[in-house]
Amino acid sequence: MSQVASLHTAVEPAESPLTPESWGKLGMWIFLAGDAVGFGTLLAAYGVMRATSADWPSPYDVLGINLTAVMTFLLICSSVTMVKALEWLSRGDRGKAKMFLFFTALGGAIFVSLQAYEWTHLIHRGLHINGNPWGATLFGTSFFIITGFHGLHVTAGVIYLLSILGVVNRRPDPAASYNAVEIAGLYWHFVDLVWIMVFTFMYLL
Amino acid sequence: MASDAHKHPNYMAIFWYLAVLTVIEIAVIYMPLAKFTIGVLLCGLALGKATLVAMYFMHLRFETRTLGMIAITPLVIATLLIFVILPDGFAVMKKTEGSRAAAPAPARH
Numbered sequence: 001m002s003q004v005a006s007l008h009t010a011v012e013p014a015e016s017p018l019t020p021e022s023w024g025k026l027g028m029w030i031f032l033a034g035d036a037v038g039f040g041t042l043l044a045a046y047g048v049m050r051a052t053s054a055d056w057p058s059p060y061d062v063l064g065i066n067l068t069a070v071m072t073f074l075l076i077c078s079s080v081t082m083v084k085a086l087e088w089l090s091r092g093d094r095g096k097a098k099m100f101l102f103f104t105a106l107g108g109a110i111f112v113s114l115q116a117y118e119w120t121h122l123i124h125r126g127l128h129i130n131g132n133p134w135g136a137t138l139f140g141t142s143f144f145i146i147t148g149f150h151g152l153h154v155t156a157g158v159i160y161l162l163s164i165l166g167v168v169n170r171r172p173d174p175a176a177s178y179n180a181v182e183i184a185g186l187y188w189h190f191v192d193l194v195w196i197m198v199f200t201f202m203y204l205l
Numbered sequence: 206m207a208s209d210a211h212k213h214p215n216y217m218a219i220f221w222y223l224a225v226l227t228v229i230e231i232a233v234i235y236m237p238l239a240k241f242t243i244g245v246l247l248c249g250l251a252l253g254k255a256t257l258v259a260m261y262f263m264h265l266r267f268e269t270r271t272l273g274m275i276a277i278t279p280l281v282i283a284t285l286l287i288f289v290i291l292p293d294g295f296a297v298m299k300k301t302e303g304s305r306a307a308a309p310a311p312a313r314h
Contacts, residue, residue, distance in 0.1 A: 018272045026272075033275050040283025047287055052294035054301070060234065069231055076223045079262050083216045090213065182264075189262040193255050200251035204234050205244060 022179045025186070032190045035153075039194050042149065043201055046142045057134035062127065063143070065203050071114050072199050078107030079192045082185045089181055092174045097181070098165055104188060105161040108154050115151050119144075143202065150198055153191045160184055212267055219261045226254050 019025040050056050085100035122143075126133045132140045164184040168177045230250045233243055260266040265273055 018269050018275075029272055029275055033279050036279035037282055040279050041286060044283045044286040045290065048290045048294040051291070052298040054298065065231065065234075069227070072227055073224065076220065076227070079258065080216055080220045083213070083262055087213045087216070186263055189258050192262075193258045196251055196254045196258065200230065200247050204230060205247055 022183070024179060024183050028183045028186050032186065035190070036194075039146075039149070039197070042142075042146050043197060046146060046201065049136075049138050049142060053136045053138065055135035057132070057136065057139050059139075059203055059205070062132075062134050062139075063122070063203055067114060067118055068199060068203050071111055071118075072195065074107055074111055074114075075192045075195050078104045078111070079189050081107065082188045086178075086181050086185055089168070089174050089178055094168060094172075094174050097174065098168055101161055101165045101168065101181070105158050105165070108158040108161065108188075108191075112151055112154050112158070115147065115154075119147075146198060146202060150191070150194055153194070157188055157191050160187060214261045214266075216261070219257055222257055223254055226250055226257075 016023045016026045019029070081100045081103040085097045085104060088096035088100060127140045127143065129141050129144045131137050161184060164177075164180055167180050168174075171177045230247060233246050233250070236243065238246075259276060263276075265276060
């Protein structure tokens with residue numbers, strides 16, 4: 001009898017075995033692992049196309065790194081404000097948590113704006129998705145697809161963060177929104193992590 | 206329960222590590238080193254930064270081992286993928302070089 005009962009709990013456990021706090025956190029991790037495969041595929045393909053191309057332009061000369069270094073720094077800062085939001089929420093200060101969540105979303109919005117500026121500038125200089133004056137066509141194609149896919153993630157992240165800000169605002173008990181903020185944080189740090197890779201492989205290398 | 210169960214590491218220290226590593230990354234590309242050495246250094250620095258973000262900002266250090274395995278899987282898959290598609294890339298390169306030799310000075314937009 002007790003065996004049956006334990007079997008039953010094994011089939012439908014009350015809490016997630018990997019993330020006891022919430023199933024949502026496990027869900028987000030699995031989503032992020034899938035999303036990371038997407039980015040990993042794009043970056044691996046980029047690496048192979050570049051390594052086997054005879055006329056790949058130097059990214060440093062075409063793209064420049066001054067603006068993107070600032071963008072990288074901005075994204076790291078927004079990751080810090082994200083963890084600060086979570087830290088203040090765990091201390092029970094909803095006001096400070098909301099403020100830091102807002103700063104995080106603002107950092108993301110500025111990042112996307114700077115990316116739009118960078119794209120416009122590069123398009124005016126002749127870098128197009130189907131050709132460019134410096135060499136391999138795939139240079140422009142991969143640049144716009146990979147940075148665009150990342151920019152899309154940042155844009156989605158800003159919307160996500162603002163909606164979580166609304167959740168914190170609606171729930172008077174800070175503990176009630178802790179999981180939601182932590183899960184949103186996972187997504188946001190992942191976007192930062194991917195940018196670290198994109199910045200290194202597409203701009204610096 | 207949630208508030209007490211969570212440890213918060215020193216986030217500002219992680220921030221400074223990340224900032225310093227970014228400065229080193231940018232400094233590395235100006236160093237008079239072989240291209241291969243610069244590549245290896247940059248990959249190492251990027252992986253180091255990514256690890257810091259995952260371990261401390263995403264709290265992976267305080268999670269179960271299995272969750273860490275889930276997180277590391279995409280990196281393994283992407284690395285393997287490079288070796289899977291590299292031969293195809295070389296085949297395309299050979300073909301392009303062959304056609305270039307056959308028809309010199311191809312028109313490019």
